[in-house]
Amino acid sequence: MSLTYPSRLSEVQSYFNNGDVHLGYRRLLDSAIETQDSSVFADTLSFCDWYDDWTEKNTGGDAALNERVTALLQRIGQVPLTAAEPHLKLEARNISKRYQSGSFSLSALDLSLPAGQITGLVGENGNGKTTLLRLLYGELKPDTGRIHYQLNSVQPGASFYDIKTRLAFIPQRPAPWHGLLMDNLQFTATHFGQKGRENTLWTEMIIARMGLRPFREYTWSRISSGYKMRFELARTLIKKPELLLLDEPLANLDVLAQQIILEDLKYIARSQTMPLSIILSSQQLYEVEKVSSEVVFLQKGVARMQNTDGTTNTDQPPLLVIELETTSSREQLQSVFAPTGLQKISFNGGVYILYFDERGSIGSVMKKLGETGLPVRYFRDISVSSRRFFDA
Amino acid sequence: MFTKLNQYLLTHHPLLWNTRIIQFLIVNLLFHLLFFFAGYVSVNAADLQSYYRITSVGDGGLFFFSILLSIVVVITWLVFFLRNNAFKQFYILSRFHLIKEFLLITLLLFSSITYYESYFNGVMTQAKRITDQATLVREANILNLAKAFIPQNKGEYFIGNACNDRTNTDYVQYQADVDYTDSININQTDSNTVRIRRALAKPDAFSYRHYCQTTVNLEGMPGFDTSQQIREKVKRLLDGRQKDSIKAILEEALAISKKYSVNQYINTDELAGLPFLNPGNTISKLYDDYERGGSTNNASPYYFSSYPVRGALTFLQSCYDPAQTERWAFLLAELYTVLGIGIILLCYRRFSKKVFLISLIGGIVWFLFFCLVGVTSQGIATPGYLFIFLFFLFTLMAVVLTRGNKGKTMAGLMQCWHIVMAPALLMVIAGLIAWHKSNAYSLEQLISTEEWCRIHPVYCWIDNNIVLISWVNLGLSFLYVLFIFNAMTKAWQVMADE
Structure with missing residues (x-):
């Protein structure tokens, strides 16, 4: 269910009121990010500094926290938002792929990826999940069918390079970064139009949102696999993509982190100002099903679609x-x-x-x-x- | 300051930040200043006599040190530069991003491999400070005039050698150490010998009046006296019996020699009087051109070494010469080096590591193959035509595969190989034409060069303008990389793998 913005802010307030501080903190940052307003970012980051200090000292004082949260939520609520029209980001019709070696083929399938939704991609190893993602990202050429991208920020007739600037594909094993992680993120932000102070604020916001503030001055080799995936996600979010393709993003995360990331992705996808379409492959079947609007099950290259109500494209309504x-x-x-x-x-x-x-x-x-x-x-x-x- | 600058570039100019161009240009500027300073302090007036030309300054050690420093700087720069690649990450790029990136690469490479140029510039600046252009011309004129009154070679005063004017029907090739009356060793019927013997019979065969030389030739520099003008000045001094003026000129020449630490030992009083000892101002005594050191009892203690002074002044002239052919050749070689390294770097930046490695190994194999073909075939025709054929084959395949979105690895390989070969294409064609010309010329050697050029104007033009062609080729290669190759690599980047 999509929430209107005021109700989202109330939801955030209720998290804090009920003592669910960490969840409230993340949702608060989400709400601030929705505004795309630099002054809100600055206030939020100031709050983050205070929050980090408060968490570290852990001296109680929930009243002070609630007071600050309330003030910040009021500040966020003052920013007028323009909700983006949700629409289809990608439509694939009858796409299929057979490798030249003949070892594997992905049978023809249709797929629609609407904005604001997560599509799960599940199946055993070697059944075509990565192949499908690479087809959707344009890394592989389908043998049949065609893929149509419908992206707001890309002009009609734009080159495929321009289209790919608005797609984001995170492979199972991301390539290593070089230099300071913060520099890498700011470099990305500058390329995507965030200059000067706005760049710093935007990058810091995403870093805070992904829980990476303590690691921003680290290098790639100093962080764990789970944090590498988080940094990769942070870099992707900085780009404000319209379509996000994730290949086994949960593979290197602990159980708690998996649930947090999935919930976060669901929230991010449903952004009112920047709705995002996400397709992710995973072995964590139940976790993926919890957040996905649609699940694509791949078995030996054949796809079965399943909606949230359990109906599929191939069989009758499910029995017990x-x-x-x-x-x-x-x-x-x-x-x-x-x-x-x-x-x-x-x-x-x-x-x-x-x-x-x-x-x-x-x-x-x-x-x-x-x-x-x-x-x-x-x-x-x-x-x-x-x-x-x-x-x- | 560097941190602030770095942060500013990172959040405003990602290309400048990523290429680290500002920081490394500052580092290179410092190295250039150091080399300039090294060149500046390495030269003094006393050293100029040993140089002769600008590129002869300095020693091999410093040159190799500059190369070593260039390698260190470029590798350090690469460590930073290769950290991020917005192109491969599909970041939003400005319209001219790729073009600007290549230009920055070439700028950085150029500034990193030309430290020695600054050393030369330091040398030249110091040389010009030692002697400005007007002084140089004045010193050359004085030396040339003084030299007329320091006879060292009778041939220079011979009546038949007047002004070395080959259009003069009296011109003869006289050699002072040859006995032209020797009927055993010298062909007495030779027209040159006949004319020399006829001239030698004249009473003023060797006279100061026939002197028409320039020991130091600064032709083209304003105010420089030609040999004809020297001859006129000598005549005026002789006609006016200006013994004191001649002595003053000789003393000035001594002062100039002293300035450049060239030892001379002459008797100016004696030399100023010698022209007037005999009727017709004939030569009566010759001076040595080096110090004999009294090795024999009969040796004259006097000498005048014009060669080292001429070396110093000629070197100074090379510092003022805007053409400086040798330095332009150096620059051309440096720019081709920059283009070559830039292209290899660009292949690494634009293509996958797989494509780059295969193309690199394949490129080495191709190179060895061409060497083998070159060794086993006569001349450059076979490897030349093979080169042209392969270039067009690679280019065609690169275009077809890229446009057809088929075979990404192969398309990348073709693109890499064709761009590595591209800068050499025009030069290979020119080389083939020149080779054909030299072959044809050997068959038609009986005709003059002028006549041959009239028959084969294209060949002749290429042969005479190979430097110009090299510059044009360099410019075209840069333009090709900037506007064609960059577009090709962008098309390759979005190709599907299979």
């Missing part, structure tokens, strides 16, 4: 599918769940996948589990998750 980790045997499971419409059991990745017919419901399954007392370590309804496609 349960992922279950238990020490019970297959036979025990069959005997317990047969009356509730169990059709098939598959063992995959250390867990059982239970497929039910139209008689199956989550309530009846949970009731059976309770009645029989089966030892359950893990239970998940994956009826509307692309997890159900990962079949052994």
